[in-house]
Amino acid sequence: MAEYETHDYDVIVSGAGGAGLRAAIEAKSRGLRTALICKSLLGKAHTVMAEGGIAAAMGNVYPEDNWQVHFRDTMRGGKMLNNWRMAQLHAQEAPERVQELEAWGALFDRTADGRILQRDFGGHRYARLAHVGDRTGLEMIRTLQQRAVALDVAVFMECKILRLLSDADGVISGAVGYWRATGDMVVFSAKAVVLATGGVGKSWKYTSNSWECTGDGHAMALWAGADLIDMECVQFHPTGMVWPLSVRGILVTEGVRGDGGVLRNAEGRRFMFDYVADMFREETADSEEEADRWYADHSAGRRPPELLPRDEVARAINTEVKAGRGSPHGGVFLDIASRRSPEYIRRRLPSMYHQFMELAGVDITAEPMEVGPTCHYMMGGVRVDAETGAATVPGLFVCGEAAGGMHGSNRLGGNSLSDLLVFGYRAGMGASDYAEGRTGTPAPNQAEIEHTVAEALAPFERDDGENPYELHHRLQDTMQDLVGIIRTGDELDQALERLDELVFLAGKVKVTGGRAYNPAWNLATDLPAMLTVSRCVTLGARDRRESRGGHTREDYPNADPEFGKVNLVQRQPSGGGMAEEIKIGPEPIPEMPPELAALFEEGH
Amino acid sequence: MAAEVVMRVWRGDSSGGAFAEYRLPAQEGEVVLDVVHRIQATQAGDLACRWNCKAGKCGSCSAEINGTPRLMCMTRMDQLPEGPVTVAPMRTFPIIRDLVTDVSFNFEVAKQVPPFAPPPRPEGGYRMAQVDIERGQEFCKCIECFMCQDVCHVIRDHEENKAHYAGPRFFIRFAELEMHPLDTNDRRELLRQREGLGLCNITKCCTEVCPEHIKITDNAIIPLKERVVDAAYDPVAWLGRTILRRRKASPNEAAAHGR
Ligand SMILES: Cc1cc2nc3c(=O)[nH]c(=O)nc-3n(C[C@H](O)[C@H](O)[C@H](O)COP(=O)(O)OP(=O)(O)OC[C@H]3O[C@@H](n4cnc5c(N)ncnc54)[C@H](O)[C@@H]3O)c2cc1C
Ligand code: SF4
Ligand code: SF4
Ligand code: FES
Numbered sequence: 042m043a044e045y046e047t048h049d050y051d052v053i054v055s056g057a058g059g060a061g062l063r064a065a066i067e068a069k070s071r072g073l074r075t076a077l078i079c080k081s082l083l084g085k086a087h088t089v090m091a092e093g094g095i096a097a098a099m100g101n102v103y104p105e106d107n108w109q110v111h112f113r114d115t116m117r118g119g120k121m122l123n124n125w126r127m128a129q130l131h132a133q134e135a136p137e138r139v140q141e142l143e144a145w146g147a148l149f150d151r152t153a154d155g156r157i158l159q160r161d162f163g164g165h166r167y168a169r170l171a172h173v174g175d176r177t178g179l180e181m182i183r184t185l186q187q188r189a190v191a192l193d194v195a196v197f198m199e200c201k202i203l204r205l206l207s208d209a210d211g212v213i214s215g216a217v218g219y220w221r222a223t224g225d226m227v228v229f230s231a232k233a234v235v236l237a238t239g240g241v242g243k244s245w246k247y248t249s250n251s252w253e254c255t256g257d258g259h260a261m262a263l264w265a266g267a268d269l270i271d272m273e274c275v276q277f278h279p280t281g282m283v284w285p286l287s288v289r290g291i292l293v294t295e296g297v298r299g300d301g302g303v304l305r306n307a308e309g310r311r312f313m314f315d316y317v318a319d320m321f322r323e324e325t326a327d328s329e330e331e332a333d334r335w336y337a338d339h340s341a342g343r344r345p346p347e348l349l350p351r352d353e354v355a356r357a358i359n360t361e362v363k364a365g366r367g368s369p370h371g372g373v374f375l376d377i378a379s380r381r382s383p384e385y386i387r388r389r390l391p392s393m394y395h396q397f398m399e400l401a402g403v404d405i406t407a408e409p410m411e412v413g414p415t416c417h418y419m420m421g422g423v424r425v426d427a428e429t430g431a432a433t434v435p436g437l438f439v440c441g442e443a444a445g446g447m448h449g450s451n452r453l454g455g456n457s458l459s460d461l462l463v464f465g466y467r468a469g470m471g472a473s474d475y476a477e478g479r480t481g482t483p484a485p486n487q488a489e490i491e492h493t494v495a496e497a498l499a500p501f502e503r504d505d506g507e508n509p510y511e512l513h514h515r516l517q518d519t520m521q522d523l524v525g526i527i528r529t530g531d532e533l534d535q536a537l538e539r540l541d542e543l544v545f546l547a548g549k550v551k552v553t554g555g556r557a558y559n560p561a562w563n564l565a566t567d568l569p570a571m572l573t574v575s576r577c578v579t580l581g582a583r584d585r586r587e588s589r590g591g592h593t594r595e596d597y598p599n600a601d602p603e604f605g606k607v608n609l610v611q612r613q614p615s616g617g618g619m620a621e622e623i624k625i626g627p628e629p630i631p632e633m634p635p636e637l638a639a640l641f642e643e644g645h
Numbered sequence: 646m647a648a649e650v651v652m653r654v655w656r657g658d659s660s661g662g663a664f665a666e667y668r669l670p671a672q673e674g675e676v677v678l679d680v681v682h683r684i685q686a687t688q689a690g691d692l693a694c695r696w697n698c699k700a701g702k703c704g705s706c707s708a709e710i711n712g713t714p715r716l717m718c719m720t721r722m723d724q725l726p727e728g729p730v731t732v733a734p735m736r737t738f739p740i741i742r743d744l745v746t747d748v749s750f751n752f753e754v755a756k757q758v759p760p761f762a763p764p765p766r767p768e769g770g771y772r773m774a775q776v777d778i779e780r781g782q783e784f785c786k787c788i789e790c791f792m793c794q795d796v797c798h799v800i801r802d803h804e805e806n807k808a809h810y811a812g813p814r815f816f817i818r819f820a821e822l823e824m825h826p827l828d829t830n831d832r833r834e835l836l837r838q839r840e841g842l843g844l845c846n847i848t849k850c851c852t853e854v855c856p857e858h859i860k861i862t863d864n865a866i867i868p869l870k871e872r873v874v875d876a877a878y879d880p881v882a883w884l885g886r887t888i889l890r891r892r893k894a895s896p897n898e899a900a901a902h903g904r
Contacts, residue, residue: 082748252697396701
């Protein structure tokens with residue numbers, strides 16, 4: 042029999058990024074016994090890296106801004122694949138959630154009259170991002186962390202959840218995991234479980250994501266019987282560092298472009314003017330002069346094309362590089378040095394300044410940066426109820442990057458941090474309501490515990506087997522080469538074959554050393570989730586035979602209105618696991634009510 | 646660029662350990678963390694270290710590189726002196742394994758800080774001027790790498806002081822709250838009695854190692870001492886007061902400060 046310690050709570054939240062923290066704060070404020078569990082130390086989650094800001098239509102800089110405009114921008118950015126109700130709640134509630142952060146101590150940059158300052162970002166019609174220089178995520182996570190500590194939420198740091206546990210009726214009733222410091226197993230029983238485990242980027246070679254972004258929540262929910270949607274919709278951020286190789290993928294905030302930076306190819310041309318899609322032509326400047334007027338006064342010109350939604354910009358950069366007009370290290374140039382004063386750049390973009398100075402030896406106040414696309418964000422995720430964050434299995438709630446629907450096929454910058462707050466709060470409420478209404482003591486299935494523990498420890502038992510690092514590198518090469526920014530049917534089929542082989546090999550991983558803080562073993566336990574999610578992304582990409590938002594098919598280069606009406610839904614009906622069958626099929630997206638649909642006709 | 650890098654990494658746990666030497670082909674533009682990762686992938690899968698962002702933003706990868714606390718992800722190999730590079734865990738905290746230390750002391754201190762307490766929110770939200778929050782914003786840059794805690798001699802060499810000393814990371818947290826234009830809590834007695842502010846004798850070692858270049862001593866500790874302790878009993882506070890008074894004399898300088 043497996044050995045483990047046990048804990049019992051009303052609500053457990055797996056994930057201590059913005060979404061998990063906000064959910065835990067809500068559950069704890071409601072008086073519920075709440076535990077917050079995370080793979081790293083508290084305060085280190087991926088959210089800490091967010092730079093540019095939090096989108097919220099507060100109207101502090103442009104009073105014309107309101108939730109309807111934000112809603113419309115979000116839906117159009119997502120190419121209308123979004124869950125409209127989530128996009129609506131998000132636009133309506135984000136301002137209150139930001140003000141609440143301020144009441145908990147966050148110090149946002151200010152307008153001249155003392156209100157929260159808002160900055161421009163791609164796809165947002167008005168300056169809308171509340172921010173603190175270019176370290177907004179740090180401010181957000183610290184504020185939420187300090188709030189959670191003040192409320193005395195129980196925190197389990199460096200504790201990895203391996204699987205969700207259900208009871209005899211199939212209701213989610215807890216989770217099993219291990220302490221990284223000791224390797225000892227832990228079982229939680231809970232009346233409601235919230236997953237806020239973040240993104241999936243670590244399956245690609247060039248990514249802005251941290252090691253934690255292995256899609257654990259996506260995979261665990263799928264294994265537990267929940268539906269995933271839109272998994273093919275992965276965002277490649279247009280501007281990651283490209284050189285030196287060891288830092289390739291690290292993010293260069295969109296704030297650089299919002300604050301006046303422009304993209305140029307090797308010929309010095311501002312090439313984005315050549316890539317304005319019809320959908321955005323009406324609102325995009327058609328000359329450099331017009332674009333430059335816009336920065337100072339948005340009524341004096343239309344938006345610069347550098348600030349089109351991310352999918353548009355990433356594809357354009359990709360095309361320029363392929364056409365041989367790229368920079369020496371295979372990117373393009375992002376130039377703010379020739380356009381803004383050194384003082385301005387250092388004040389607005391201090392961490393970009395340091396990042397380039399220290400890692401690449403480039404002074405961004407004097408020279409252009411070299412940038413190229415990097416795997417950044419998973420739009421797809423667990424299918425949830427907009428109001429409560431409830432997944433399609435009872436007892437499970439999901440929020441943040443692990444949840445799907447909110448962003449459709451492409452997310453606008455700044456809409457993630459606001460998403461974390463709005464739906465972290467809602468999932469915290471949803472889970473609390475559910476826990477309060479649940480009768481009886483949750484009784485997690487013993488066999489599931491035994492099975493999970495045995496599987497996790499198996500790599501120590503083998504005399505011979507695969508190196509987990511090696512498998513991880515092969516997975517990253519596969520996804521980078523075959524399921525990257527531009528996809529084709531043939532390559533996706535090849536990817537599926539390779540993934541099957543990797544799944545097979547992942548069942549034979551061997552690690553040496555002990556269980557205490559052993560990164561090889563930790564990685565071995567991340568592989569099943571990474572492989573499961575990679576299969577989902579590839580299956581979705583194969584079946585969505587069109588191009589939409591973050592998903593681009595070379596063999597189906599246009600958007601297909603029929604595909605625009607459906608989510609591709611994936612589930613594992615006959616048992617959850619990386620090697621089990623995944624069923625995929627189209628299901629209609631929820632239909633927008635007429636009063637909201639009208640917002641898209643008036644040409645707002 | 647040398648063709649080979651030699652790295653001596655401390656390996657062991659709470660019962661003891663030693664430096665192990667690894668040799669790898671050199672690669673252009675690498676940071677210390679890249680080399681540690683390559684050691685993990687090819688020679689020592691179980692070599693324990695912490696990291697998250699690899700961009701100097703999360704404060705996970707602190708270690709003592711050639712004897713000095715630094716972020717492994719922001720230390721370029723080509724900027725270290727030629728020859729073997731030693732990488733050791735932070736000394737002030739108990740070892741878990743290899744480069745990973747038990748930093749729970751810091752999370753315990755965090756619980757003692759009385760939270761931010763603003764007045765009720767007015768209609769339309771709070772108003773604060775940029776100049777009034779800039780001091781606080783400097784302290785909010787802290788990424789909790791705990792290297793200032795590591796280097797502070799009050800606890801580095803005196804385990805017993807940990808029971809009644811918050812350390813520089815938390816002095817700036819107190820300072821941030823004390824300087825917040827909306828805060829109403831008074832934490833001065835706590836700082837003096839429980840958090841051991843008086844034990845700091847402004848050696849400035851903390852400021853020197855801070856990767857965020859926060860002026861911990863000048864901008865947080867000295868003004869706090871000033872607020873907390875009666876000048877007659879603490880010569881350091883007296884010194885602080887004179888420094889501060891001189892600075893206050895120039896409003897331009899004060900405004901330009903703490904960008
Ligand atoms: C460099 C960068 C800049 C960005 N800038 C912006 C921006 O300016 N504006 C914006 O809106 N968005 C931005 N984003 C996106 C945004 O930061 C993320 O989408 C968001 O932070 C995700 O938050 P989350 O709470 O869902 O998850 P995360 O912050 O990723 O947190 C996940 C948590 O889950 C835990 N976890 C994961 N798996 C397990 C497990 N198995 N067991 C236990 N715990 C687990 C982790 O330890 C972690 O605590 C940026 C992203 C990057 C990479
Ligand atoms: S200045 Fe004070 S807090 Fe900083 S290292 Fe010296 S004694 Fe410690
Ligand atoms: S103050 Fe500086 S050195 Fe200390 S924990 Fe914060 S970032 Fe690190
Ligand atoms: S890994 Fe985040 S600071 Fe080094």
